[in-house]
Amino acid sequence: MRLLQCGDAGGYYLTKSWTSDEAIPPYAVLSHTWGTDSDEVTFDDLTRCAGMEKPGYEKIQFCAQQAARDGLKHFWVDTCCINQADNVELSQAITSMFDWYRNATRCYVYLSDVSGTSHNEDDTHVPLWEAEFTKSKWFTRGWTLQELLAPSLVDFFTHDGMKLGHKGSLEEQIHQVTGIPKLALQGVPLSQFSVNERLSWKEGRQTKLEEDKAYSLLGLFGVSMPPIYGEGVGSAFQRLLDEARKVEKCLQDARLTDPRDDKRRIENTKGGLLEDSYCWVLENADFQRWRNSSQSRLLWVKGDPGKGKTMLLCGIINDLSKSVAKAALLSYFFCQATDSRINNPTAVLRGLIYLLVYQQPSLAAHVRKKHDHAGKALFEDANAWVALSDIFTDMVQDPSLKNVYLIIDALDECVTDLPKLLDLIVQTSSASSRIKWIMSSRNWPSIEERLERAGDKIRLSLELNADSVSAAVRSYIKHKVSLLAQDKKYSNQTKQAVLNYLYTNANDTFLWAALVCQNLGKMSRLNIVTKLKAFPPGLDCLYERMMQNINDSADADLCKQTLATVAIVYRPITLHELTSLVEELDSTDEGLDSAQDVVSLCGSLLTVRDGIVYFVHQSAKDFLLKEAYRLIFPSGRELFHYTVFSRSLLVMSNALRRDIYGLGALGCSIEQIAQPKPDPLAALRYSCIYWIDHLYDYASNQSMFDASVLESGGVVDKFMRKKFLYWLESVSLSESMPKGVVSIGRLDALVEVISHRLILLVRDARRFIMYHKSAIEISPLQAYGALLFSPTRSVIRALFEDEEPKGIVIKPGMQDRWSNCLQTLEGHSSYVNSVWDARSGECLQTLNVERTVYDLSFDSNDSYLRTDKGIFNIGAPSTSTPTPISTETQIAQYQSVALDASGTWITYDSVNLLRLPSEYRPSCSAVLGDVIAIGVGNGRVWRCEVLRSIT
Numbered sequence: 010m011r012l013l014q015c016g017d018a019g020g021y022y023l024t025k026s027w028t029s030d031e032a033i034p035p036y037a038v039l040s041h042t043w044g045t046d047s048d049e050v051t052f053d054d055l056t057r058c059a060g061m062e063k064p065g066y067e068k069i070q071f072c073a074q075q076a077a078r079d080g081l082k083h084f085w086v087d088t089c090c091i092n093q094a095d096n097v098e099l100s101q102a103i104t105s106m107f108d109w110y111r112n113a114t115r116c117y118v119y120l121s122d123v124s125g126t127s128h129n130e131d132d133t134h135v136p137l138w139e140a141e142f143t144k145s146k147w148f149t150r151g152w153t154l155q156e157l158l159a160p161s162l163v164d165f166f167t168h169d170g171m172k173l174g175h176k177g178s179l180e181e182q183i184h185q186v187t188g189i190p191k192l193a194l195q196g197v198p199l200s201q202f203s204v205n206e207r208l209s210w211k212e213g214r215q216t217k218l219e220e221d222k223a224y225s226l227l228g229l230f231g232v233s234m235p236p237i238y239g240e241g242v243g244s245a246f247q248r249l250l251d252e253a254r255k256v257e258k259c260l261q262d263a264r265l266t267d268p269r270d271d272k273r274r275i276e277n278t279k280g281g282l283l284e285d286s287y288c289w290v291l292e293n294a295d296f297q298r299w300r301n302s303s304q305s306r307l308l309w310v311k312g313d314p315g316k317g318k319t320m321l322l323c324g325i326i327n328d329l330s331k332s333v334a335k336a337a338l339l340s341y342f343f344c345q346a347t348d349s350r351i352n353n354p355t356a357v358l359r360g361l362i363y364l365l366v367y368q369q370p371s372l373a374a375h376v377r378k379k380h381d382h383a384g385k386a387l388f389e390d391a392n393a394w395v396a397l398s399d400i401f402t403d404m405v406q407d408p409s410l411k412n413v414y415l416i417i418d419a420l421d422e423c424v425t426d427l428p429k430l431l432d433l434i435v436q437t438s439s440a441s442s443r444i445k446w447i448m449s450s451r452n453w454p455s456i457e458e459r460l461e462r463a464g465d466k467i468r469l470s471l472e473l474n475a476d477s478v479s480a481a482v483r484s485y486i487k488h489k490v491s492l493l494a495q496d497k498k499y500s501n502q503t504k505q506a507v508l509n510y511l512y513t514n515a516n517d518t519f520l521w522a523a524l525v526c527q528n529l530g531k532m533s534r535l536n537i538v539t540k541l542k543a544f545p546p547g548l549d550c551l552y553e554r555m556m557q558n559i560n561d562s563a564d565a566d567l568c569k570q571t572l573a574t575v576a577i578v579y580r581p582i583t584l585h586e587l588t589s590l591v592e593e594l595d596s597t598d599e600g601l602d603s604a605q606d607v608v609s610l611c612g613s614l615l616t617v618r619d620g621i622v623y624f625v626h627q628s629a630k631d632f633l634l635k636e637a638y639r640l641i642f643p644s645g646r647e648l649f650h651y652t653v654f655s656r657s658l659l660v661m662s663n664a665l666r667r668d669i670y671g672l673g674a675l676g677c678s679i680e681q682i683a684q685p686k687p688d689p690l691a692a693l694r695y696s697c698i699y700w701i702d703h704l705y706d707y708a709s710n711q712s713m714f715d716a717s718v719l720e721s722g723g724v725v726d727k728f729m730r731k732k733f734l735y736w737l738e739s740v741s742l743s744e745s746m747p748k749g750v751v752s753i754g755r756l757d758a759l760v761e762v763i764s765h766r767l768i769l770l771v772r773d774a775r776r777f778i779m780y781h782k783s784a785i786e787i788s789p790l791q792a793y794g795a796l797l798f799s800p801t802r803s804v805i806r807a808l809f810e811d812e813e814p815k816g817i818v819i820k821p822g823m824q825d826r827w828s829n830c831l832q833t834l835e836g837h838s839s840y841v842n843s844v845w846d847a848r849s850g851e852c853l854q855t856l857n858v859e860r861t862v863y864d865l866s867f868d869s870n871d872s873y874l875r876t877d878k879g880i881f882n883i884g885a886p887s888t889s890t891p892t893p894i895s896t897e898t899q900i901a902q903y904q905s906v907a908l909d910a911s912g913t914w915i916t917y918d919s920v921n922l923l924r925l926p927s928e929y930r931p932s933c934s935a936v937l938g939d940v941i942a943i944g945v946g947n948g949r950v951w952r953c954e955v956l957r958s959i960t
């Protein structure tokens with residue numbers, strides 16, 4: 010990027026060309042409409058110190074003067090800063106232009122057809138400029154759309170240099186003229202608007218070259234593609250949309266959780282964020298040093314449990330999102346030990362990457378280098394961490410980024426592989442001065458040691474800021490007790506007594522105060538001063554007292570079972586799921602109500618939000634697992650895993666069945682499926698996803714493990730034989746296929762070590778799920794269609810023979826064993842050319858593309874298929890109603906049997922029926938009556954006959 014600068018002796022000269030990874034000085038950009046080519050000052054003019062007489066010179070002078078007024082030495086004007094005669098440079102400029110406008114300190118819109126001098130004669134209240142402004146041709150040009158949206162500061166000027174206002178002050182008028190939502194004008198990330206909505210903003214805008222209509226939108230979609238002038242506007246838009254969809258897909262696949270939703274949920278669960286209780290940190294000297302010094306890139310907020318770290322970070326995020334606005338990206342993640350989805354480093358990176366790409370879609374390019382080939386597996390397979398940490402490192406060093414603020418709460422709740430995450434933080438913080446990290450955690454020496462390697466880090470210890478924390482806790486107590494006093498109608502005296510008790514005993518711990526207030530909220534005001542004594546100071550003492558109360562209650566056993574269940578599960582469970590896992594609850598008629606009641610009885614430790622049961626705080630769970638361990642797991646934790654495992658197996662065995670949602674159509678897509686009400690999976694979902702994990706953890710203590718569980722005829726054997734396919738369907742309905750694949754892998758590993766009896770069954774089940782994963786993930790009932798594409802000697806196929814869709818015949822029949830292909834990978838081509846070993850990552854087999862069948866037709870007497878690779882004898886297909894022979898790939902509007910447009914589905918009467926494994930996808934096809942013949946990439950030809958009455 011070349012910039013302009015004023016010369017000492019007047020005139021303007023071009024600076025050197027800055028590469029994208031150099032620190033480009035602050036600059037202003039001009040946005041304007043082009044006159045005729047001869048009117049504009051060109052790159053060539055400037056290099057020859059010519060062009061002063063051209064009308065376009067005025068705009069350059071205007072831009073230079075305005076930039077100087079704003080204290081900017083450099084500025085950029087598209088007419089002369091790009092050498093339009095150099096195609097490579099022009100092409101590069103087109104793909105970078107959005108970033109150049111976005112990174113400009115200011116953008117000046119020069120409206121050549123708006124004057125600021127006179128008033129509208131018809132209506133003296135409306136200045137003439139406003140009428141002219143709304144009709145300005147600037148709003149009708151293609152490129153000015155990104156020039157309006159990319160920069161954060163856009164000032165509008167008349168042709169004689171009078172400032173009319175800025176994007177914010179003129180928001181209403183701009184919105185009226187362009188139809189662009191005000192939020193987009195305010196700088197909300199453009200990815201928040203659908204592709205179609207963004208496309209609608211270009212309506213009525215013109216460009217000199219027709220392809221520029223598409224190229225001028227590249228930045229709006231975060232897409233980078235080379236311009237190919239001459240390709241035509243249709244092709245340019247097609248490429249643009251293809252790329253935009255890939256960016257969208259990338260974002261969708263990266264999203265494991267939306268950290269913005271997590272933040273809102275956490276704030277709500279904790280009773281709302283109080284500004285008075287966190288704003289001290291914004292003035293804190295350590296925080297300020299981190300904020301203002303370019304050397305300080307890493308801030309570690311550390312403190313004991315319940316000191317308010319999470320809420321502090323929520324407050325900092327709110328403050329940064331206001332103050333850094335579009336000048337920087339802000340990405341964050343909240344680790345939660347109780348939820349296995351968000352308690353590991355891969356989840357952290359997915360969350361951070363998701364928010365970064367959401368704010369700046371062009372960053373998706375770093376993900377797409379791998380995602381375009383690997384698809385969603387990039388984020389989920391065994392190599393996810395390695396791939397994601399590379400992507401993340403590249404992303405935060407992207408030259409188009411200004412500053413990036415990265416925030417992770419509760420490192421101590423990242424329960425697996427924390428050192429890996431800490432190392433990445435340290436490494437990225439020293440790699441670029443544009444990155445600033447904030448992390449919070451408890452005072453763990455192991456974290457301290459690891460962070461020691463970072464350069465200039467700042468520790469903000471809550472214990473060392475006791476005065477500020479103490480004042481913040483007092484303010485919190487004051488607020489909470491006022492609400493209590495109002496609610497419970499405390500007298501002034503009672504209110505004061507409660508306040509005093511909390512002030513004296515909170516020991517600067519928010520959580521202690523929060524728990525006591527929560528409990529007081531459930532008590533009557535009678536004798537409240539005496540009742541206060543039931544809340545001893547110190548978190549552990551408080552939990553101990555609560556546990557004692559539970560243990561003394563009439564429902565102690567049920568409460569302890571419930572607490573043990575909530576403490577041992579791998580993600581927070583719903584009340585419905587709780588009824589499945591705790592036997593006593595399920596056996597009552599009013600299972601759900603009882604679950605609600607028992608959680609209320611444990612109310613000092615548990616809480617329910619949106620039907621999901623949580624610990625009131627991580628420290629409550631920690632207390633149970635350490636101090637109250639013997640009480641809630643009298644026979645040890647492993648045996649409790651067995652309880653959850655066996656309950657899961659029992660409830661699944663009773664309830665799982667074919668087509669549990671009553672979908673009917675085999676090809677019904679997961680995207681079209683709405684959960685029925687009541688949802689038959691509501692109580693089973695957790696069990697479906699995690700039963701194998703509980704079995705695995707039960708088996709981890711071999712001395713307690715009862716091996717008969719894994720014997721033939723044992724509970725696992727019976728379940729797999731009777732319910733495996735229904736389980737697969739339910740896993741898909743729960744959108745958890747990747748987890749299902751991993752779980753069956755774990756079961757396989759377990760069986761290999763413990764019991765060889767089940768090995769054939771489990772290994773076959775594993776091959777089945779790996780081979781058919783994609784089809785079942787897209788359409789749950791394809792679990793049954795998949796039987797048709799499984800080997801004749803597959804154990805699962807034999808066990809579930811009755812579940813095969815009736816009336817569909819595939820010839821030649823399947824081979825008798827599973828092929829070398831462990832897992833089919835779905836890329837963007839219609840069939841894959843290579844198959845890979847999922848464990849070693851080695852390529853097992855590369856299909857010979859040379860042998861692809863390209864041409865295929867039925868012979869006139871229906872006994873042969875003619876192909877470009879030879880003639881296949883197929884015998885006469887049993888069709889009764891011959892229809893015209895077509896050698897073209899069939900599309901979905903065809904009656905009877907056909908292929909859909911993507912060549913991945915066999916359809917019947919235009920409805921998806923069978924999803925084809927990659928190896929069976931067509932390179933060509935032909936239809937005769939109810940028979941479709943398909944030629945594939947490995948030189949094979951196969952056919953499928955679909956009889957009218959399919960079930």
Ligand SMILES: Nc1ncnc2c1ncn2[C@@H]1O[C@H](COP(=O)(O)OP(=O)(O)OP(=O)(O)O)[C@@H](O)[C@H]1O
Pocket residue numbers: 279280281282283284285286287312313314315316317318319320321419450451485519520523626627628
């Ligand atoms: N600024 C605040 N506004 C409202 N509530 C707050 C605030 N700060 C703390 N609290 C209350 O204190 C409780 C504990 O705070 P928080 O969860 O932030 O502590 P923590 O230091 O992150 O604890 P841990 O390390 O154990 O996770 C919260 O559940 C909330 O009820």
